[in-house]
Amino acid sequence: MRGERAGWFFVAPALAVIGVFFFLPVAAAFVLSLTDFDIYALANPRNLRFVGLGNYGALLGNPLFWQALGNTLYFVAIGVPLSIAASLGAALLLDSRLARFKGLFRTALFAPVVTTLVAVAVIWRYLLHARYGLIDYGLHAIGLPAIDWLGDPHWAMPAIILFAVWKNFGYNMIIFVAGLQTIPEDLYEAARIDGASALRRFWHVTLPGLAPVVLLVSLLTVAGYLQLFAEPYVMTQGGPGQSTVSVLYFMYEQGFKWWNLGTASAVAFLLFVLMLAVTLIQLAVARRRGVL
Amino acid sequence: MKGREETRRTALGLVAAAPLAACAGQRGPNAPLRFWAMGREGEVVQRLIPAFEAANPGLRVEVQQLPWSAAHAKLLTAFAGGDLPDLCQVGNTWLPEFAALGALEPLDARVAASAIVRPADGFEGVWRTNTVDGVLCGVPWYVDTRLLFYRRDLLEKAGHGAAPATWAQWLDAMEAVKSLVGKGAWAALLPLNEPEPLLTLALQQSDPLLRDGGGRGNFQSAGFKRALGFYGDIFRRGLAPPSSSTEIGNLYDEFDRGAFCFYVTGPWNLGEFRRRLPAARQDIWMTAPMPGPDGPGAGIAGGASLVVFQGGGRADPAWRLIEHLATFQAQSRFCALTGDLPARRDVWRGAPLASDLEAAAFRDQLTRVRPTPQVPEWERITLEMQLVAEQMVRGGLPVDAATQEMDRRADGLLEKRRWMLAREGKSAT
Amino acid sequence: MKRLWGSLAVNALLIVAGALAIAPLLWMVSVSLMRPGEADSFPPPLVPGEPSLAAYRELFAHQGMGRYFANSLVLACAATVLSLGFNVTAGYAFAKLRFAGRDLIFQLLLGALVIPGQVAMIPLFLMLKGMGLVNNFGGVLIPAAAGVFGIFLVRQYALSIPDELLEAARVDGAGEFRIFRSIVLPVLTPIMVTLATFTFLASWNDFMWPLIVLGDDKLYTLPVALASLSREHVQDAELMMAGAVVTVAPVLVLFVALQRYYIRGLLAGSVKG
Numbered sequence: 004m005r006g007e008r009a010g011w012f013f014v015a016p017a018l019a020v021i022g023v024f025f026f027l028p029v030a031a032a033f034v035l036s037l038t039d040f041d042i043y044a045l046a047n048p049r050n051l052r053f054v055g056l057g058n059y060g061a062l063l064g065n066p067l068f069w070q071a072l073g074n075t076l077y078f079v080a081i082g083v084p085l086s087i088a089a090s091l092g093a094a095l096l097l098d099s100r101l102a103r104f105k106g107l108f109r110t111a112l113f114a115p116v117v118t119t120l121v122a123v124a125v126i127w128r129y130l131l132h133a134r135y136g137l138i139d140y141g142l143h144a145i146g147l148p149a150i151d152w153l154g155d156p157h158w159a160m161p162a163i164i165l166f167a168v169w170k171n172f173g174y175n176m177i178i179f180v181a182g183l184q185t186i187p188e189d190l191y192e193a194a195r196i197d198g199a200s201a202l203r204r205f206w207h208v209t210l211p212g213l214a215p216v217v218l219l220v221s222l223l224t225v226a227g228y229l230q231l232f233a234e235p236y237v238m239t240q241g242g243p244g245q246s247t248v249s250v251l252y253f254m255y256e257q258g259f260k261w262w263n264l265g266t267a268s269a270v271a272f273l274l275f276v277l278m279l280a281v282t283l284i285q286l287a288v289a290r291r292r293g294v295l
Numbered sequence: 296m297k298g299r300e301e302t303r304r305t306a307l308g309l310v311a312a313a314p315l316a317a318c319a320g321q322r323g324p325n326a327p328l329r330f331w332a333m334g335r336e337g338e339v340v341q342r343l344i345p346a347f348e349a350a351n352p353g354l355r356v357e358v359q360q361l362p363w364s365a366a367h368a369k370l371l372t373a374f375a376g377g378d379l380p381d382l383c384q385v386g387n388t389w390l391p392e393f394a395a396l397g398a399l400e401p402l403d404a405r406v407a408a409s410a411i412v413r414p415a416d417g418f419e420g421v422w423r424t425n426t427v428d429g430v431l432c433g434v435p436w437y438v439d440t441r442l443l444f445y446r447r448d449l450l451e452k453a454g455h456g457a458a459p460a461t462w463a464q465w466l467d468a469m470e471a472v473k474s475l476v477g478k479g480a481w482a483a484l485l486p487l488n489e490p491e492p493l494l495t496l497a498l499q500q501s502d503p504l505l506r507d508g509g510g511r512g513n514f515q516s517a518g519f520k521r522a523l524g525f526y527g528d529i530f531r532r533g534l535a536p537p538s539s540s541t542e543i544g545n546l547y548d549e550f551d552r553g554a555f556c557f558y559v560t561g562p563w564n565l566g567e568f569r570r571r572l573p574a575a576r577q578d579i580w581m582t583a584p585m586p587g588p589d590g591p592g593a594g595i596a597g598g599a600s601l602v603v604f605q606g607g608g609r610a611d612p613a614w615r616l617i618e619h620l621a622t623f624q625a626q627s628r629f630c631a632l633t634g635d636l637p638a639r640r641d642v643w644r645g646a647p648l649a650s651d652l653e654a655a656a657f658r659d660q661l662t663r664v665r666p667t668p669q670v671p672e673w674e675r676i677t678l679e680m681q682l683v684a685e686q687m688v689r690g691g692l693p694v695d696a697a698t699q700e701m702d703r704r705a706d707g708l709l710e711k712r713r714w715m716l717a718r719e720g721k722s723a724t
Numbered sequence: 725m726k727r728l729w730g731s732l733a734v735n736a737l738l739i740v741a742g743a744l745a746i747a748p749l750l751w752m753v754s755v756s757l758m759r760p761g762e763a764d765s766f767p768p769p770l771v772p773g774e775p776s777l778a779a780y781r782e783l784f785a786h787q788g789m790g791r792y793f794a795n796s797l798v799l800a801c802a803a804t805v806l807s808l809g810f811n812v813t814a815g816y817a818f819a820k821l822r823f824a825g826r827d828l829i830f831q832l833l834l835g836a837l838v839i840p841g842q843v844a845m846i847p848l849f850l851m852l853k854g855m856g857l858v859n860n861f862g863g864v865l866i867p868a869a870a871g872v873f874g875i876f877l878v879r880q881y882a883l884s885i886p887d888e889l890l891e892a893a894r895v896d897g898a899g900e901f902r903i904f905r906s907i908v909l910p911v912l913t914p915i916m917v918t919l920a921t922f923t924f925l926a927s928w929n930d931f932m933w934p935l936i937v938l939g940d941d942k943l944y945t946l947p948v949a950l951a952s953l954s955r956e957h958v959q960d961a962e963l964m965m966a967g968a969v970v971t972v973a974p975v976l977v978l979f980v981a982l983q984r985y986y987i988r989g990l991l992a993g994s995v996k997g
Contacts, residue, residue, distance in 0.1 A: 268843075
């Protein structure tokens, strides 16, 4: 078997799967979002109505949707910089010439990334327990008042942010380490000869050299964090007081609790549009700053 | 001649998946009866199954226990996948939804012919909740409602010997308690994220909560306005804290130290109060039926029912299991183990409920419970009602504006239902 | 001297960071070995008074953990096999075989990476219902048999195969499949290990889709079972931690054994060089 036909044979199975089980549902999701598919339609397709952009309009007028959006953006706005800072810090430490046992540390720092989200979310739920949790015990030991992390609407999202940063920082850390290794040693030498301190070397050599990597990490992390779902699902069920309802959690409730599949699909598309917009904005900023 | 290694791998994968896919739909007549139950009831009912299997040789029952929080979503998935169990425990607020889906097997004929399952043996309001659009679709399994738990010692000290029976008496009692406890404590606890207290007051009025065949909200009726006004008054007079349950801390500790006197809650707290309050302090609390506008008032007809799902083809054996679980012995044992309140009145007359003084108020309240509007959207309407009520309490929204907003939101949620009713020429779906 | 202080500082910080990273996991193991109810005391204990396997016994004897473990294992293995079967051939073809529209199609696939998977979930669910794939393993495996990330990974690696090698074989009269099997596959072995590792981990840890598709509790995978258990047994910390250990230990072991491959995959295409 030769030439073109071989190529097609090789890609056909994968393309078929991706086409049928991804692209087709995505297109269908868009169509679904233009209908009022709900429990009545589930019972009898005659009860389906085409509503055009009605679902989108209803969502934009729904305070709970805006709450979910606000919660998600809060998570991203605080969580992403925190996560990137932690990853960069860990990467700098790991990459340092002074560090020993790098392999061991790398494994330990990366371990949270591969763990099952549900399992560690359960662990953290216990760590954050208001009375028996170790974190509040630690606060108590240094004289601070205990915080009801998962019961207080002001602290639930920060608790989830803390958890998400712990879980994910290792991933970006690896990317940063690889990025740090591409910065030529002579640049550092030159800076040292010029008498620059460690901090200035970091600011003028490391960061500019890492700029493309920071962009990549930022794109990946923002996109990932906008899809917040499992943490609220396992740890708080969207509570307390709707303070941890994320956009995807809202979609899940609409679709699988209230059976409003049309609305849920509209939410998914709005999320997609949001992710696209945020990505494009980040790319534009990067282009402006000369990174791209 | 495709790369053999790679073809074999792919084929293996597909072959592995295929029989698993095929397995899904096979259910022969000797397959076990599939029964889904939730929470603690799901754990306990498994102990009642051996007796049933012994009495029905050849019939096996497979109980799947689901957590309450995931059960609703699971049932949707099962319905969409054509994979519902044969019978299931279903909270009775969910009955209208499943009835609208056409998923429930009508049980009128079976109940009429049954010697064990008899509506006359139960609570009328609860049986009415199980009838949707004139068709009986569930059998009450255990019942539930809300009423007053209170500090009888505080009430006595405030000069009221008996629990209040009317709204006016309740208001007086609360005022008296408040002047007794002063600042830093309250007369009543009505968490703003719990719709049940307001819903109870609403059900005590004669005006229905929805009108036009369940197509529009009726919150602007005189009756509901009175109920909402009374509810708001309690907060306006400083008798209850404007907070939600998450802001309370440990409820039982607060009750013990007298932070509040009255609390509207349900039967699970019978066990909780007994467990969490110190033994020496067990005589400080008591229960009483909900006061109504002019005398003991109506309540919410809560609880769960057993339903048979259509399409499984196992309706007969499923019904036999329901009958078994509805017998006096099975109900007594089940309720003793779970702490739930029985749907059969004769079980109340036996041990341990007969001598349970605190549970007696529940028995009384259950004779006056009323169903909520039986439309699938009702649960969401209740949530909106409570959100607006919370705004009224916290933000000072006037009663008229609040009821107008509640109607607006309810009408929005019911729009599809109106469309369907109009399409069918106003005959119920 | 400065160097010594610097070295101490860096390593101390690394120790602290490493400790913070794995402390919750160590605590998980510790609590799983405690007796029932021991963790619910104040002050919270750090180590069990007397290590006990009671939680594990309860988990396997009464909560059916063995079955969920088996389900996860079967699914993860099957997913790995499928992924290798579908993605390796496609990745190689996009890298080295010429056919009409090849680059355009690949760009389109890359574009798909921007779309969050959850968008497709609901119609996919309805579609699988129509195909009879709801509530069984097929519904979990088949939609994930091929993926853009896997194809991308293999293609990246396959680009480095010298064209001359392939040309020489073609000139000798070998068919494409024969070339693939005898020349390409051996060269691609490292990336296949990477892909297998990624796929196994992703399948093992997958939560949302199995939650939606698998209704029958006999089919639950570990994450779904654990989430379900956590709703019911919220007071039994020891039981839940034992469940967490059973869920997390295999992937940690796999990761430690194959970290080189995993990390290579993570970096593929992320950083130039």
